[in-house]
Amino acid sequence: MTSEERKIIKDLTKCDFKEMHAYFMKKSEERKNWTKEQKQELKKENEKILEQYGYCLMDGHKQRVGNFKIEPPGLFRGRGDHPKMGKLKKRIMPEGVIINIGKDAKVPEAPEGHKWQKVTHDNKVSWLACWVENIQGSYKYVMLNPTSRLKGEKDWQKYETARKLKDCVKKIRGDYEQDWKSKEMRLRQRGVALYFIDKLALRAGHEKDEETADTVGCCSLRFEHIKLHSEWEDKENVVEFDFLGKDSVRYWNFVPVEKKVFKNLGLFMKGKQPGDDLFDRLTTTSLNKYLSELMDGLTAKVFRTYNASMTLQDQLSKLTEPEENVNAKVLSYNRANRAVAILCNHQRSVPKTFDKSMTNLQNKIAEKKKAIKEAKKEVKELKTQVKGSNDDKLKKQFEKKKAQVQRLQDQLFKLEVTATDKEENKEIALGTSKLNYLDPRITVAWCKKHEVPVEKVYNKTQREKFAWALDMAEKDFVF
DNA sequence: GATGAAACTTAGCATTTCTATT
């Protein structure tokens, strides 16, 4: 609103937005009712746009660009209780866009009547274009698609760093346990924080300003975010975490900890009140500085990658039964993936259609069971008929029916596995960990060992993204 | 040490596309 409008409108709850809402509902309804031809036409248009703007040439190789469309104007929502919710996100004009391109490359033309803010040739960064967004004043970048060589190499590097941590994690753990009894408060706090980051896969948690939603990570935990329970459900020294993390997703967990950790936390909280930092002597910068001294490339987030991938490997070996069929094995894989998602607190809201699709699935299962019952009955009948005759045709029919029963039973098993998987996955998101935390070489090696086609666990895009790991499938890789 | 710019990864949800079923 303008300042004039703000004088008139002071309480949004007194505004009636029904007309606006109806307008957009109508728009979306209209779009839904487009004819097949119109939809085809739109699809073609989009393909043309992708062809023209969706690729770039990097070191002579054609690469897919990730986000080549400028973000359109609109109302900023933000996640959680965001102080800037509802602000107008302005349209970006070419005059606000910087182009980063090879020295000798042809610079794309700005839209007619406009100029780019600047054209640079910085080959030390990966972005192709950038602009400053008006809500937070932060930079937005046009970068390459995850399937690109550049991103793939970066991804591989990330997992190599995590693998390196494996060799020194024992020492690091020993060190931070020592720090729990240090004379210096700073070191005690660092020791406990690092223990949380390692054990619970918490994010680093840097300080944020008042202009963003109030969320925290490990280093920014405050007094009110934990509660100490000397006893809780027959366990001792339990820490209750309750805070909003990235994207305002709630982290709520009861964790039994070592006595020394428990006592230290009591110490850190002494004399403090809600609003005070739990780790007042610790910042992400100092923590990362310390970590980088322990191992080249080590930062707080490496622990998340490391523990996620280790959990996957560990759970895969525990859950996979070599004698089971492919569907059962895929369920085991998903369960291992799920263990990681739970560790990393990757939640999702229950899909709107969850109950309905669950019911549908149950109906299918019931139908299948009925079909099996009937087929079995027919098998039985045929069996008695076959016994009393020498009819080859009848015998063939009998064998065929038996095969059908087997097929139906396989289908039933698959449905039941799907239902179990779906139910267990109701409020858990697997995608994030699969895409960002799990070393694909573990997955690929598991597929090979257990004769599960890679397609069962990675879709097309994922296979493209992890092409570098799939290529290594010939070698037996152990994390 | 504090602060902010810069560049990159990670995140959940809405929309779009695909697939199976009728």
Added chain:
DNA sequence: AATAGAAATGCTAAGTTTCATC
């Protein structure tokens, strides 16, 4: 061929990390 439901993809916000400057 139409349609519903599932799966894939797009979108862009929200993190982490590093580096420069005071």
